Amino acid sequence: MAGELQSETPDAAKRYGGKQLHVPGAGTLGVSLLVGSLSVLFISSLIGYICYWFSFPRPVTVHLPWGLWLSTAVLFISSITIHWAWLAIRHDIQRSCRIALLATLVMGIAFLCLQIWNWLEIYGALQSADHALKALHPQYVSPIGGMRMAHALIYEKQALFAAFYFFTVMHAVHVFGGLIPLGVVNVKARRGVYSRNYHPGVRYCLIYWHFLDAAWILILITLLITF
Amino acid sequence: MTTLTGNNFGDTPVVPAKPDNYLTHGKTIGSWLLTLDHKRIGIMYLVVGLLAFFIGGMLAEVIRTQLLVPQGLIFHGTGSVASSYAAYRYYNQVFTLHGIIMVFLVLIPIIPGALGNFALPLLLGAKDVAFPKLNLISFYLYVVGALLAILSTVLGAVDTGWTFYTPFSIQTESYVVVMVLGIFLVGFSSIFTGINFMVTIHKLRPPGMTWFRMPLFLWAIYSTSLIQVAATPVVGITFVLLMMERVMGIGIFNPALGGNPVLFQEFFWFYSHPAVYIMILPAMGIVSEIIPVFSRKHIFGYEFIALSSLAIALIGFLVWGHHIFVNGQSAELDAVFSFLTFVVAVPSAIKVWNWLATMYKGAIVLKTPMLYALSFIVLFTIGGLTGVVLGALSEDVVLHDTYFVVGHFHYVMMGGTLIGFIAGLHYWWPKMFGRMYNERIAQWTCVVLFIGINLTFFPQLMVGADGMPRRYASYLPMYQPYMIVSTVGAYIQLVAFLSMAGYLLHSLFRGKKAPVNPWGGGSLEWETSSPPPHDNFETTPSVGDPYDYTDMVFDPVTNGYVRTEPQQVPVAAPQAH
Numbered sequence: 001m002a003g004e005l006q007s008e009t010p011d012a013a014k015r016y017g018g019k020q021l022h023v024p025g026a027g028t029l030g031v032s033l034l035v036g037s038l039s040v041l042f043i044s045s046l047i048g049y050i051c052y053w054f055s056f057p058r059p060v061t062v063h064l065p066w067g068l069w070l071s072t073a074v075l076f077i078s079s080i081t082i083h084w085a086w087l088a089i090r091h092d093i094q095r096s097c098r099i100a101l102l103a104t105l106v107m108g109i110a111f112l113c114l115q116i117w118n119w120l121e122i123y124g125a126l127q128s129a130d131h132a133l134k135a136l137h138p139q140y141v142s143p144i145g146g147m148r149m150a151h152a153l154i155y156e157k158q159a160l161f162a163a164f165y166f167f168t169v170m171h172a173v174h175v176f177g178g179l180i181p182l183g184v185v186n187v188k189a190r191r192g193v194y195s196r197n198y199h200p201g202v203r204y205c206l207i208y209w210h211f212l213d214a215a216w217i218l219i220l221i222t223l224l225i226t227f
Numbered sequence: 228m229t230t231l232t233g234n235n236f237g238d239t240p241v242v243p244a245k246p247d248n249y250l251t252h253g254k255t256i257g258s259w260l261l262t263l264d265h266k267r268i269g270i271m272y273l274v275v276g277l278l279a280f281f282i283g284g285m286l287a288e289v290i291r292t293q294l295l296v297p298q299g300l301i302f303h304g305t306g307s308v309a310s311s312y313a314a315y316r317y318y319n320q321v322f323t324l325h326g327i328i329m330v331f332l333v334l335i336p337i338i339p340g341a342l343g344n345f346a347l348p349l350l351l352g353a354k355d356v357a358f359p360k361l362n363l364i365s366f367y368l369y370v371v372g373a374l375l376a377i378l379s380t381v382l383g384a385v386d387t388g389w390t391f392y393t394p395f396s397i398q399t400e401s402y403v404v405v406m407v408l409g410i411f412l413v414g415f416s417s418i419f420t421g422i423n424f425m426v427t428i429h430k431l432r433p434p435g436m437t438w439f440r441m442p443l444f445l446w447a448i449y450s451t452s453l454i455q456v457a458a459t460p461v462v463g464i465t466f467v468l469l470m471m472e473r474v475m476g477i478g479i480f481n482p483a484l485g486g487n488p489v490l491f492q493e494f495f496w497f498y499s500h501p502a503v504y505i506m507i508l509p510a511m512g513i514v515s516e517i518i519p520v521f522s523r524k525h526i527f528g529y530e531f532i533a534l535s536s537l538a539i540a541l542i543g544f545l546v547w548g549h550h551i552f553v554n555g556q557s558a559e560l561d562a563v564f565s566f567l568t569f570v571v572a573v574p575s576a577i578k579v580w581n582w583l584a585t586m587y588k589g590a591i592v593l594k595t596p597m598l599y600a601l602s603f604i605v606l607f608t609i610g611g612l613t614g615v616v617l618g619a620l621s622e623d624v625v626l627h628d629t630y631f632v633v634g635h636f637h638y639v640m641m642g643g644t645l646i647g648f649i650a651g652l653h654y655w656w657p658k659m660f661g662r663m664y665n666e667r668i669a670q671w672t673c674v675v676l677f678i679g680i681n682l683t684f685f686p687q688l689m690v691g692a693d694g695m696p697r698r699y700a701s702y703l704p705m706y707q708p709y710m711i712v713s714t715v716g717a718y719i720q721l722v723a724f725l726s727m728a729g730y731l732l733h734s735l736f737r738g739k740k741a742p743v744n745p746w747g748g749g750s751l752e753w754e755t756s757s758p759p760p761h762d763n764f765e766t767t768p769s770v771g772d773p774y775d776y777t778d779m780v781f782d783p784v785t786n787g788y789v790r791t792e793p794q795q796v797p798v799a800a801p802q803a804h
Contacts, residue, residue, distance in 0.1 A: 026357040026430045033422045033456055041460035048464075048494060052479055052487060162477035166468075 031204045035211045038174065042215045045170070046222050049163055053226050064164075064227050065121035071114035072220060075175075078107030079213040085189075086206045092196040094189075101186050101202070104209065108179050115172050119165065126161055163226070167219045171212070178208050248661065252761040263359035264761065268366050269345030270659070273652075275370060276337035283328035284724065289321050291683075291717035297704045311701075318700035319386035320401070326389030331410050332373050334644050335502060338509035339420055339455075340369065342651045343448050345659060347424060349752035349759060350442050352433045352768045357426040361419050368416035375409030388698065390499070393480040393491040397472055404473055407466040414459045414466075417505075421455030424448050435770035439530060442750045442773045446533040447512025450540035454501045454508075458544065462498030465491065489555055496547035504543040506640060507607075508536055510647020511578055514600045517654055518582045519774045520748045521597035522589030526774040528581040535574035542571040552623045561620055568618035575611055579604060594746065595669040599650030602677045606642025610635060613688060628698075631691025637684045646680075649727070656731070657745045661758040662738030668730045676723035682716025742787025749773050749794075769794070 085100035185201040188194065194202060249266045252258070259267055293301045302318045304311030344362065348355050356362050379385060379402040387396040387403065396403050428449050432441065469491070471477050478484030480491040519526040526532065548556060548564030556564075582604060591597070613635040617623050626632060657663055690709035695702055702710070744753040750773040755764050771794035778791045 023357050023426075023430045026426045029429055030358060030361075030422050030426045033425055034418075037418055037422070037456045037460050040457050041464055044461045044494070044497065045464045045468075048490060051493075052490060162471075162475075162479070166471070166477070170467075 027200050028203060028207070031207050035207055038211065039215070042170075042218065045167070046218060049167070049222065050226070053163075064223060065118045065125075067114055067118045067121060068220065068223075071111050071118065072216065074107050074111045074114060075213055075216055078104045078111065079209055081107060082202075082206050082209045086199075086202050089189075089194050089199045089202050090196060094192065094194075097194070097202070098186075098189050101182070101189050101205075104205075105179065105182050105186055108175060108182060112172055112175060112179075115168055118168065122161065122164055164223060167223065171216055171219055174215070175212055178205070178212060181205060181208075246756065247760060248756065248758040249761050250660070250758050261363070263355070263363055265344050265348050265355050265359065265362060266659075266759065266763075268362050269341050269343075271366055272336065272340035272344060272369070275373065276333055276341055279328050279332040279373060280337070283325055283333055284721070286321050286325035286328070288717055288721055290318075290325060291714040293318055293321075293700065294702070294710045295714050297702050297707055299701050302700060315700035316386060319388075319698070320384035322698060323385050323388050324380060327376065327385070327406065327410070329640070330389055330502075330506075331413050332369075332376065334506040334640055335417060336369055336413065336420075338506075338513070338644070338648050338651065339424065339448060339451060340366070342513065342648065342655060343420075343424060343509060346444065346651075346655055346752060347427060347448060348431070349658070349755065349763055350445055350750050350773075351427070351431050351436070352751040352764060352770065353427070353431040354763050356423050357430055358423050361423050365416040365419040365423070368412050368419070372409040372412035372414075372416065375412065376406055379403075379405035379409065390495060391466075391469060391491075392495075393469070393472070393486075393488040394482055396469060397481050404470050407469055411463055411466050414463050417455045418459045421452035421459075424452045425456065428452075433767065433770050439533065440770065440772065441533075443515035443526065443529070443532050443536075444509070444512035446536045447508045447515070450536040451505050451508045453537075453540050454505050454543065458498045458501040458505075461494060462502075465494040465498065468494070489551065492551050492554060493547070496550045497544075500547040500550065501540075501543045503636075503639070504539055506644040507647075508539060510603065510644045510651075511536065511575075513647045513651035513654065514582065514603050515578070516748075516750070517596045517600040517650055518585050519589075520654075520746050520776075521592045521594060521600070522586045523592070523747070523776050524585060524589035525772075525776070526581070527584035527587075528577075529774070531577050532581050535577045538574040539571060542567065542574070546571055549618055549623070552620060553627045565618055565620050565623075569615060572611060572615050572618075575607075579608060593670070595664075595666060595673055596650050596654040596746070598670055598673040599646055599653060602673065602680075603643060603646045603650060606638055606646060606677075606680060609685075610638030610640075610642055613638065626691060628696055629691035630687045630695045630697055633697045634684045634687030634691055637687070638680075641684070642680055646676075649676075652731075654746065655752075656734070657741030658752055658757050658759070660735055660738075661741050661756075662734045663741050663745065664734035664738055665730050668726065672723050672726045672730070675726070676720060679716050679719030679723055682719060683713050684716070686710070686713045686716075739786075742782075742785040744788045745786070747776060747779055747781070747788035749775050749779070753788075 081100045081103040085097045085104065088094075088097035088100060181201070182205050185205050188201055249264055252264070253262070259271070262268060262271075289301065293299050299315070299318065302314040302321075304314050344356070382402040382405060383400065385391075385401045385403055385406045386399055387401070391403065391407065428441070428445055468477070468479055472480050472486075476484060479486045480488055482488055515526065515532050546564060546567045548560055549568045552561050552564070582600075613631070617626060617632065617635060653664070653669065686709040690706050690713075691697075693706065693709075695706045695709075741757040743755070743757055745757075746753075749771070751764075751768045751770070752759075754768045775794060778794070779788050780791055781787075782789045
């Protein structure tokens with residue numbers, strides 16, 4: 001029953017007032033609510049960006065780095081592998097689950113590396129735009145290297161750079177945040193903690209990873225339309 | 228519920244030991260700071276929140292003292308215009324800090340954090356919230372956020388107003404980034420608390436407690452959590468963008484770089500208007516608990532009060548545009564937002580009518596919590612109705628950015644949220660600390676506070692209707708009579724709050740021991756001892772109708788209420804064991 005608490009043994013009670021609560025289904029609901037909350041974050045910022053883009057349309061002179069397609073593919077595969085891990089543990093195939101979880105972790109790290117490469121690519125594009133500007137106006141002082149991108153953006157009319165960084169970095173931060181619990185789940189799976197009837201960690205990672213995938217697809221579509 | 232302890236050596240008499248409760252369960256500082264017990268976390272929220280309220284309140288007294296004379300009593304120049312501007316900047320910092328501290332560190336977290344944490348699992352008959360560790364993390368995020376806010380004040384106090392409107396918040400030299408980062412963390416705390424409470428209400432309701440047999444405070448907390456989870460991320464992203472704008476100049480809000488400052492307002496109010504309902508809904512929940520208990524009568528229109536909380540939460544998401552009526556929004560949008568603003572008044576009014584209907588022909592007992600609940604109804608009604616006035620487009624054009632707005636939201640925030648919080652504090656105080664406060668002094672304090680609030684804020688409505696702008700450090704001499712009355716009211720409030728602090732602290736040490744059920748409440752928290760034991764309940768309490776007061780009589784021996792026979796468990800419910 002949903003409201004039932006498992007009785008505790010006195011020695012199991014934790015030091016600082018822990019009460020050994022075990023609430024079935026609470027974790028899944030909690031993670032779902034967190035994902036709902038984060039979805040509001042992504043969707044609202046995308047809507048804000050689109051409003052901004054409509055009111056200030058800018059000529060398109062940069063192209064998205066092709067590495068984005070590569071990172072998209074990697075993230076998509078990692079979404080498949082985590083699903084595979086979940087299906088495997090539901091059928092109690094331990095080895096398969098461990099491999100799939102490890103693959104997801106590796107894919108997640110690979111995704112972050114690819115994103116860093118993409119950021120450098122875009123930064124290079126920004127820099128060459130800056131050089132071109134300098135050739136045109138000798139008195140122009142390059143803002144690149146300092147923290148203030150805005151001058152380059154206003155001259156090149158490319159607030160799009162900022163949007164690109166904003167969305168990809170925000171997404172990468174959430175991927176990074178997901179890698180930590182995923183690592184814990186990997187370790188736990190190796191220790192054989194999970195079974196057919198008990199695998200909450202795998203389930204939470206599954207929900208979160210599908211969310212990361214969906215959020216990325218939304219971001220990519222928005223970037224493709226606006227660039 | 229005294230636990231008997233003794234040894235097992237033959238004839239030695241069993242000595243009744245002092246019953247263990249959550250306050251005495253662990254005595255080290257670590258057992259408080261690292262506690263996972265929802266009651267202790269609630270008390271810690273209470274302490275930090277009241278500390279923040281003290282600072283914010285003192286800043287309010289500074290504001291009121293400044294406005295005693297037209298040129299300003301505290302911050303004024305030496306005659307030249309330049310020196311006046313330099314002095315008035317301090318005034319800007321004072322009202323900004325007052326606003327930020329009161330909104331983000333007091334009004335939003337204090338009822339869910341302090342009273343919600345303490346009472347929610349007790350009302351459910353549960354041992355704790357669903358995620359006790361997350362609960363502790365929420366508390367420390369709140370504390371770190373508050374410390375960052377104070378740090379920014381030391382470095383260079385923010386002077387933007389609590390709304391951080393661009394482009395001024397981008398240009399000002401003060402430490403906006405640190406302050407905004409602090410609020411960002413408090414926002415995280417708010418989201419985690421919301422998730423925790425929602426899951427707790429979903430999963431920890433005892434057998435027999437269906438959604439429509441929950442105490443109404445839980446409905447209010449649930450609706451609040453819904454807003455916290457769904458709206459707070461938006462203010463998070465707003466503040467991240469504001470920080471990026473200040474540090475890197477991305478140009479999204481800054482018109483000098485092609486950005487749109489009104490976009491900031493849309494983002495900001497998409498959170499901050501629902502945040503108003505984060506503040507008021509739990510207070511309404513508290514009033515819904517208190518009114519039936521002190522009317523000795525079943526709550527009237529339970530479903531309407533419960534569902535109106537949800538309705539306020541949902542419609543509350545759709546009214547943010549009324550903050551932008553005069554800031555360049557299209558006339559069509561203005562009309563839609565104006566209409567929706569009127570609509571959100573309906574569920575609030577439903578609550579007020581149901582409270583009145585509950586009191587009708589009830590045996591009303593004017594104990595302190597009830598006095599505060601009645602004050603809430605009066606003050607919130609004034610605040611709410613002036614809100615409808617401001618929701619009307621033509622009136623808003625005239626009254627926007629005047630003291631009328633200041634008066635309106637102080638009636639709602641101070642007269643609504645804060646009075647609701649104080650009502651709940653007095654209602655649950657005996658349960659929290661096991662002590663009774665001096666009833667007579669508390670009643671008089673409530674009367675003084677009620678007078679003080681009205682003296683402070685009613686003149687602000689009048690002076691606003693006369694055209695005095697808000698946020699000004701100086702004003703035309705014609706407004707001075709109103710301002711003097713308002714300041715006197717603020718001092719009267721200060722006296723009331725000092726008196727409250729006095730008798731509450733006194734009760735902790737010298738108060739009479741509280742009985743299990745001092746007010747005759749029917750919900751589950753009144754079935755455990757005062758203060759409750761570490762695990763909340765010795766045995767799982769049986770769930771009945773929380774607003775059923777039949778068969779409940781006053782027992783002069785314990786000075787509390789007892790049921791003469793066990794409550795009838797509703798027929799459709801599965802039997803609790």
